[in-house]
Amino acid sequence: MFDGLHDIDWASMEHAYGSAEEVPALLTALRSPDAGKRRKALDRFYGAVHHQGSVYPSTAASLPFLFELAADGATPDRAVVVALMVSIGRESLDQGFEDDGSEIEYCPPMGCAQAVAFLRERGAEFAGLARDPDPEVRLAAIPGLGLFLDDADRAVALLRERLAAEEGIAARLRIVDAAAALALRLPAASHQVRDWLAGLAADPAQGSATRLAALVQRARCAPDEIGEDMVPAAVGLLRETARAIPVRPIAPAPSRPGPPADGVAPQIAAAFEDLDRHTRVYAPTTALLRTFHEALGARVPERTTVLAEQLNSPDPGSRLDAVRMCGELMRTWRGDHTRLLMLVADQLTTADEEVAAEAAAVLEFCHPIAAPAREALAAHVDAQRAAHGPHVWAAAEARLRRSHQEAVRALARLGDRRALPSLLAALDSDVDAWRAVQVAGHLPQSADQLVPRLGDHLRRIDFSRQWNEMSANAILTALAALGDPAAVPVVADTLGAAVRHEQHGVTRSALKALGVFGPAAAGAQETIRSLTTATDAHVRPAAVAALWAVGGDLAEVMPLLLVLLDDPITFRINDAADLLGEIGPPAAAALPRLRNLLTHDYEWVRVHSAAALWKIGGQAEAPAVLDALLQAMAQNSATADHVVACLDRMGSLAAPALPLLREQLAQPRRGGRFQSIEHDEALQRVGRTLVTRLDPPAPGAPAPRPA
Structure with a gap:
C-alpha cells in the first residue's frame, strides 16, 4: 500500500494553507481503524488540499493513493474516498475544461489538468467501483461513469446496466444525472443518451422519480428544446414522486462544539451556523430540481409553477429546500415575484418551525420586494407572541426562537412598527440583541424608544477587545439610520473611545454617524478635525466628510478633498x-x-x-x-x-x-x-x-x- 508515497517531494508543493508536506500523513490516516482520526484527516483534506473545491498539484498527486484506498476492501469508509476522488475530478473539469473536454480560454490550474488526465486514464476503474458490493461505494462511484469514461458506448451501456440493477431512488437519480453529464461532455454520446432519457421519461414501467429525473436531465442536455408541455409533465411527475417518498420530520442539526464565549463575535458564530444549515439538503429530489430550475433559467412563471408544487409537498424537508430555491430565484432573476412571495409567506403557518424560520429568512433577504407578505409576517409574529408570551424572542426552544426572530427581522425591514415589541424585548433582555440591532434602523418612527436602548448597548461595549468592532459598527449604523440627534453624545463618546483604542473601523462608523447628524454634532468638531490627517485609509475620507457635514466650512474642506483626489487609493x-x-x-x-x-x-x-x-x-x-x-x-x-x-x-x-x-x-x-x-x-x-x-x-x- 502506498508504494512511492514518500518518494514525492510533497514539501515542494502547496495547498490552501502552505506546504503540502502533511499530505502523506492525511492519506495514511484515511485508512486508520480509528473513526475519529479518519474523520479528522478527511476534514483536513477537504479544508486544505481540496479547499472549497480547489485543485492544486498536491491534490492531483494524491489521486493514485486515493485510488489505492478505494480499491482495497480493508479500507474503512471507502465510499467517502470515492466521493473525494469524484469531487476532485468534477471540480477540475469545471475549473479547467469545457464539458466536451476542450480547454477553456484561460489557462487551467496545473492541478486541474493533471487531475483530469489521471482520472481519464483510470476512468474504466469506476466501472468496477460502480458494481461494488457496498451500495454506498456504488452510489459514490456512479458520477465517475459520466465524468471520466471516454468510451461513449461503453459508458452508456454501463449506465443502462446500473439503472436496471439499482432500486434505490438516490442511485437511480445519480445514474440519470451521470448520463446527462456524459452527453454534455462527449458529443458522440449525446443522441443516444437523449433518446434513452426520452424513452425513460415516457415509460410508465419506470418509477415516477426516475421518469422525472429523465425528463429533467434531457432538458439539461437541450434547454433550447424545452417546450410548453415540459413543465406540466414535470409537475405531474413531481406530484407522484412526492406521494411515493416517505414523509419524515426534519432531522436536528448535528451537535457541534460551540464557539468560545469570549473572543468570537456572535455575528461570526451565527454566520457559520447559517453556512452549516444551508449546506444541508433534506429531500432526495432536491439536487434534481435544482438542475431543472437551472435548465429553465429565465422562465420565471414556469419556475414559479414548479416551486408552487414543491411547496405543496407533504414532506417538510422538501418544502424547506423549496423555500431556499424560491429565495435563489427571486434574488437572481427579475420578474413579478408576487405569487412566489405569497407562496413563501404561506409556509409561515406550518407546524414545522424550521420551515417557517426559513420562509421568514427568505422574506427578510428579499425585503425590497417583500411588501406583499407584510400582513402574513405580522400575523405570524402576533400569533407567536400570543401563544408563547411577550418574550418569545428568547424562547428556550431553538427552532421557535429562530422562527420568531427571522419573522420579526423581516417585518422590521419592511418598516412595520408591529416588529417593535419584540425588538424592544431583545434589546432589554440582551438575548440575541445583535440580531435586533441589525434591523432597528428601519423603524425611524420609533426612534424615541430605540435610540436610548441602542445607546445603552453602545456604552457597554469594551473597545479594548477587537472582536467588539462588529457590534459597535452595527449600533452606529442603526443610530445613523434612525437620525435622532439625541444619539449624538453617545456617538461622540464612542468616537473618542475608538480613537484611543485604535479601533479604525469603529472610528469610521462613528464619523459617518456624526456626519448624518450634521450641525447637531458640532461639539465633536475638534475630534473630527484631528482625524482628517489620519493614516488609516478609511478614517481620513470619513473625517473629511464629517467635517463638512458638521461645520460646512468650504475653505477648510476643499484643500483636503483636492489632496484626496490625488490619492493612489x-x-x-x-x-x-x-x-x-x-x-x-x-x-x-x-x-x-x-x-x-x-x-x-x-x-x-x-x-x-x-x-x-x-x-x-x-x-x-x-x-x-x-x-x-x-x-x-x-x-x-x-x-x-x-x-x-x-x-x-x-x-x-x-x-x-x-x-x-x-x-x-x-x-x-x-x-x-x-x-x-x-x-x-x-x-x-x-x-x-x-x-x-x-x-x-x-x-x-x-x-x-x-x-
Missing part, C-alpha cells in the same frame, strides 16, 4: 468625488482634476468623477460626463446603478444612453452593484422612468411592461 478618490458632488457648484476648483480623472484606469473612479463633474459643472460638462458613464457601464455592468442615477439627473441630455438603457432593462438577470435585489430594483425603477421620459410612447400606444 481608488476608494479615497471616489469618496472625495462623492463629497465634491454633494457640495455642488461651490466646489468648482475641483473641476480640472475631476476632468483628468475621466481617463483613470479604473472604471469606478471614472463613474464617481463623472457624477461629481455633472453636479458641479452642469450642462457644460455633459459630453465628457456622458461619454465616461456609457463607457464605464458597457465595460462593467455593476456600475449601472451609479450611471443610471447620474443619467437621470442629466435629463434630456442623456438621450444617447437610450440603447444601453434598453439593453440593461431587457436583461432577465438582476444587475447593478452586487446584483442584489435592492440595487437591481432601484436600477429598474429609475431606468424605466428615464426611458419613458427620454422616449415617451406615442399617444394610444400601450405602456411598456415592467421587466
Whole structure:
C-alpha cells in the first residue's frame, strides 16, 4: 500500500494553507481503524488540499493513493474516498475544461489538468467501483461513469446496466444525472443518451422519480428544446414522486462544539451556523430540481409553477429546500415575484418551525420586494407572541426562537412598527440583541424608544477587545439610520473611545454617524478635525466628510478633498468625488482634476468623477460626463446603478444612453452593484422612468411592461 508515497517531494508543493508536506500523513490516516482520526484527516483534506473545491498539484498527486484506498476492501469508509476522488475530478473539469473536454480560454490550474488526465486514464476503474458490493461505494462511484469514461458506448451501456440493477431512488437519480453529464461532455454520446432519457421519461414501467429525473436531465442536455408541455409533465411527475417518498420530520442539526464565549463575535458564530444549515439538503429530489430550475433559467412563471408544487409537498424537508430555491430565484432573476412571495409567506403557518424560520429568512433577504407578505409576517409574529408570551424572542426552544426572530427581522425591514415589541424585548433582555440591532434602523418612527436602548448597548461595549468592532459598527449604523440627534453624545463618546483604542473601523462608523447628524454634532468638531490627517485609509475620507457635514466650512474642506483626489487609493478618490458632488457648484476648483480623472484606469473612479463633474459643472460638462458613464457601464455592468442615477439627473441630455438603457432593462438577470435585489430594483425603477421620459410612447400606444 502506498508504494512511492514518500518518494514525492510533497514539501515542494502547496495547498490552501502552505506546504503540502502533511499530505502523506492525511492519506495514511484515511485508512486508520480509528473513526475519529479518519474523520479528522478527511476534514483536513477537504479544508486544505481540496479547499472549497480547489485543485492544486498536491491534490492531483494524491489521486493514485486515493485510488489505492478505494480499491482495497480493508479500507474503512471507502465510499467517502470515492466521493473525494469524484469531487476532485468534477471540480477540475469545471475549473479547467469545457464539458466536451476542450480547454477553456484561460489557462487551467496545473492541478486541474493533471487531475483530469489521471482520472481519464483510470476512468474504466469506476466501472468496477460502480458494481461494488457496498451500495454506498456504488452510489459514490456512479458520477465517475459520466465524468471520466471516454468510451461513449461503453459508458452508456454501463449506465443502462446500473439503472436496471439499482432500486434505490438516490442511485437511480445519480445514474440519470451521470448520463446527462456524459452527453454534455462527449458529443458522440449525446443522441443516444437523449433518446434513452426520452424513452425513460415516457415509460410508465419506470418509477415516477426516475421518469422525472429523465425528463429533467434531457432538458439539461437541450434547454433550447424545452417546450410548453415540459413543465406540466414535470409537475405531474413531481406530484407522484412526492406521494411515493416517505414523509419524515426534519432531522436536528448535528451537535457541534460551540464557539468560545469570549473572543468570537456572535455575528461570526451565527454566520457559520447559517453556512452549516444551508449546506444541508433534506429531500432526495432536491439536487434534481435544482438542475431543472437551472435548465429553465429565465422562465420565471414556469419556475414559479414548479416551486408552487414543491411547496405543496407533504414532506417538510422538501418544502424547506423549496423555500431556499424560491429565495435563489427571486434574488437572481427579475420578474413579478408576487405569487412566489405569497407562496413563501404561506409556509409561515406550518407546524414545522424550521420551515417557517426559513420562509421568514427568505422574506427578510428579499425585503425590497417583500411588501406583499407584510400582513402574513405580522400575523405570524402576533400569533407567536400570543401563544408563547411577550418574550418569545428568547424562547428556550431553538427552532421557535429562530422562527420568531427571522419573522420579526423581516417585518422590521419592511418598516412595520408591529416588529417593535419584540425588538424592544431583545434589546432589554440582551438575548440575541445583535440580531435586533441589525434591523432597528428601519423603524425611524420609533426612534424615541430605540435610540436610548441602542445607546445603552453602545456604552457597554469594551473597545479594548477587537472582536467588539462588529457590534459597535452595527449600533452606529442603526443610530445613523434612525437620525435622532439625541444619539449624538453617545456617538461622540464612542468616537473618542475608538480613537484611543485604535479601533479604525469603529472610528469610521462613528464619523459617518456624526456626519448624518450634521450641525447637531458640532461639539465633536475638534475630534473630527484631528482625524482628517489620519493614516488609516478609511478614517481620513470619513473625517473629511464629517467635517463638512458638521461645520460646512468650504475653505477648510476643499484643500483636503483636492489632496484626496490625488490619492493612489481608488476608494479615497471616489469618496472625495462623492463629497465634491454633494457640495455642488461651490466646489468648482475641483473641476480640472475631476476632468483628468475621466481617463483613470479604473472604471469606478471614472463613474464617481463623472457624477461629481455633472453636479458641479452642469450642462457644460455633459459630453465628457456622458461619454465616461456609457463607457464605464458597457465595460462593467455593476456600475449601472451609479450611471443610471447620474443619467437621470442629466435629463434630456442623456438621450444617447437610450440603447444601453434598453439593453440593461431587457436583461432577465438582476444587475447593478452586487446584483442584489435592492440595487437591481432601484436600477429598474429609475431606468424605466428615464426611458419613458427620454422616449415617451406615442399617444394610444400601450405602456411598456415592467421587466
